[in-house]
Amino acid sequence: MAVHIQGTRTFKFSLPPRILACSSVVGPKEGKGPLASYFDVSIPDDMYGEQTPEKAERKYLLDACNIAMGKAGAKPEDVNFYIAGDLLNQIIAASFTGVKLGIPYLGIYGACSTAAEGLIIAAVLVDGGFADKVLAATSSHYQTAERQYRYPIELNIKRKPTNQYTATAAGAALVHGGPQGIRITYATVGKVVDMGVSDANNMGAAMAPAAADTLYAHFTDTGRRPEDYDLIVTGDLSRVGKVLLQDLMEHRGVPMGNNYDDCGILLYGDDPSVAAGGSGCGCSAAVTYGYIVRLMTEGKLKRVVMCATGALLSPLSTQQGENIPCVAHCVSLEV
């Protein structure tokens, strides 16, 4: 039975739901990065043989779902619910993939925090006795996101140093109540934070305060400290936001220490073409379900907190001169 830590926004899962299986499917650029060997599949073609990048993104997402279920020997009819979202207007990657899967569906939107939001709702459904198996999935695609949020890539606009590069990647996790897999022990739900940043070319700066807010709440609510985790990852503040988060947490008396890293940096390493680092729903999903879960399975990491960060702007809100509200959700994973 779940416990909501009284008066907080943190769940403690007493009989922790577990990640029975998970998957990561990435594009060609991601498949040449430093984490290449950790992903299940790297598709050499951005377009995955499709005529539009939106259709390609769906294939990445569907593959991720099928691989996660396949590893667990599960079929769609064995899965009670499919929780998914993505960056596209009306989350069409998630919803159209829902047609193919035929699994009862709850659509979510948290921008790049979607991987954590989905995992939290999946864990709640399993821990609360509402489901046996829940699939939480998300995706992003460089081309679909660039043309929706910024410019068609054909324009070849020069990137600013604070820009992040939307990952072409999808990830899925099959959460269950059985005894196998990585445990989901705690989760902290984020508040929407607006600290006045309005530069849509600097998402890291916009998202860092939301990450600080959620991580601070997580440490306070659980009584844990950063040093209690082998790895703390944000996903995805990248280089600009990472430093800001470290500063913000230092000022709050909770220095992040040496075990802190960011999915947007881990995914691409020092590749200068991505500017500040990676972003997109698929970034934290692929890094978590590919790299981190592998290290945990191999015993190299025992306790990890993944804090996925989302910038909740739309191109319209930016055009209307609005700030960028952000949210971050975090999930503790333990062997």
Place this chain on the structure above:
Amino acid sequence: MAVHIQGTRTFKFSLPPRILACSSVVGPKEGKGPLASYFDVSIPDDMYGEQTPEKAERKYLLDACNIAMGKAGAKPEDVNFYIAGDLLNQIIAASFTGVKLGIPYLGIYGACSTAAEGLIIAAVLVDGGFADKVLAATSSHYQTAERQYRYPIELNIKRKPTNQYTATAAGAALVHGGPQGIRITYATVGKVVDMGVSDANNMGAAMAPAAADTLYAHFTDTGRRPEDYDLIVTGDLSRVGKVLLQDLMEHRGVPMGNNYDDCGILLYGDDPSVAAGGSGCGCSAAVTYGYIVRLMTEGKLKRVVMCATGALLSPLSTQQGENIPCVAHCVSLEV
């Protein structure tokens, strides 16, 4: 403790969460319709004094949240979670309202099914012991939706008879585990259904099969029949979809009977300017939290099932020649 009816997509809430308080805030057109006297507030100005309809929509939504909390004597800090979504790209109405509320936030997207999706997740959080009070809210606005999905209203495009009219309305429900209020007894989660309809001017036809799929599952899973309910409402199939749903259910051996109606028809009555009827996330929310809950509170209805229906298209998916996948979620409400 919740019960997931084994092998189904229906939840049975054994100690049912309840709607402690709820609210409906509507625009000038809705405030002149047949349900006018049931809404908490009717704002005489579509724009609610703002420069853009997007900012106006947020004010409708924020008012709905504040009114629901106010009726219960609750402040934002008394509410554990805020579950919300809307029709706008990146659900900016819900997210930007989250900044003002400061309540931990889970963003959802189910198009016009959002009212039911939010109520389901709220009920799950309360029933599973994850929260004491959860606010589920949604909104839509005629001007924001028309210019995003179809044409700027300044063009004055002639409506087709199958068109629906997006309601300017917001609704919120404060769900809790205490002994007061309307009980949420069952919920059935929808699958994404694509029956090949691709006409974005005929959402009712696209959504009817999803409503039939979910309602049929609901009746099968619960062992109930349409005649067990004093009222079955879909929200919002309107005139075209309502007849299709009746046909589809008749063919499945579960005729909908005389207690069936649709929120999109109830909201505007015979007003010819809305063509087939109303739509939008705010339509089913305002009709449910204004009209239906009032009738239940007055003892005129005892058992209602609300099946909110959503068309999961984006303008881009339509331009790319895709069909319109749809989903419907339903919730049983009992005195």
